[in-house]
Amino acid sequence: MxxxxxxxxxxxxxxxxxxxxxxxxxxxxxxxxxxxxxxxxxxxxxxxxxxxxxxxxxxxxxxxxxxxxxxxxxxxTTNKTDFFREPAHFTFMREAAVPSLLKAHSRNQLKVWSAASSAGMEAYTAAIVLDDMTRTGSRFAFRILGTDISSAMLQQARAAIYPRETISPVPPEFVKRYFLRSRDPLCDEVRVVPELRRTTHFMRMNLMDAKYPVDRDVDIIFCRNVLIYFERETQRKVVEQLCSHLRPGGYLMVGHSESMVHSVVPGLKQVQPTVFRV
Ligand SMILES: C[S@@+](CC[C@H](N)C(=O)[O-])C[C@H]1O[C@@H](n2cnc3c(N)ncnc32)[C@H](O)[C@@H]1O
Structure with a gap:
């Protein structure tokens, strides 16, 4: 050519x-x-x-x-993502958000939404952290939804098969517990275990849509590293709409370069630079 x-x-x-x-x-x-x-x-x-x-x-x-x-x-679309990307959010989820949500509500079922889930690593990281919490004393069940506009990314997220080098940020005890290796020694891929895959579902959804087909009592929404690509007015509409799907006291986490949504959406309660609460 x-x-x-x-x-x-x-x-x-x-x-x-x-x-x-x-x-x-x-x-x-x-x-x-x-x-x-x-x-x-x-x-x-x-x-x-x-x-x-x-x-x-x-x-x-x-x-x-x-x-x-x-x-x-x-x-x-730019689909860059990682397991345990911006790990402070997952520490916050474990140490602050989940304990506070469980204390405030009688229902012991948490709903988490990864609202631009790309290849699924953000959703599975949340699933790993929550599952680990349930093994170490906290009593709750959870469901995770991942949505994205890219069909190719959703296909990969549903398959949950990743090149082995992508799990390098995952702590070794979690690699052992939550990932399977192929029996073929030449295959350099890993797969998320079925127990975690069963907690996590993926659906195509455009953040630009006027309505989102998602429950309105979500506990934690991750919407990270996508708002940055939008105009200010689009950011406002998307964040307002996402927040309308949170239950009272629910959390919204945005990417580290997206803390400006605070100035775009009046009335958002900022808990940390990139964590908001309704
Ligand atoms: C850079 S990735 C971020 C993935 C993940 N949230 C993270 O932080 O690791 C951005 C994702 O947003 C998705 N995206 C872009 N525009 C979108 C839209 N209008 N609706 C839904 N997803 C969108 C892209 O397909 C891509 O997978």
């Missing part, structure tokens, strides 16, 4: 940027053009187009968009 085939014209870049911001909320300022070109390239090759501009033109032809949008969203 000639180098020119990789470059998006201004017009095509703008139409994709508008489409993505309208559908998913993710801003694509001009500085993201190279990134977008690189990511579309793989899809362009898979579909045998002559270049990215032809791909964009075809995309807007009748009936194309519906079938292609999922792939386009998979291509433009």
């Amino acid at each position: 000639p180098a020119s085939a990789l470059h998006l014209s201004d017009r095509h870049f703008r139409s994709i940027a508008q489409l993505i911001e309208g559908q998913v909320g993710i801003k694509l300022p001009p500085g993201k053009r190279l990134m977008l070109e690189g990511r579309l390239h793989k899809r362009v090759r898979a579909l045998n187009y002559s270049g990215v501009n032809e791909y964009v033109e075809t995309l807007f032809e009748a009936d194309q968009l519906d079938s292609e949008l999922t792939h386009l969203i998979d291509a433009v």
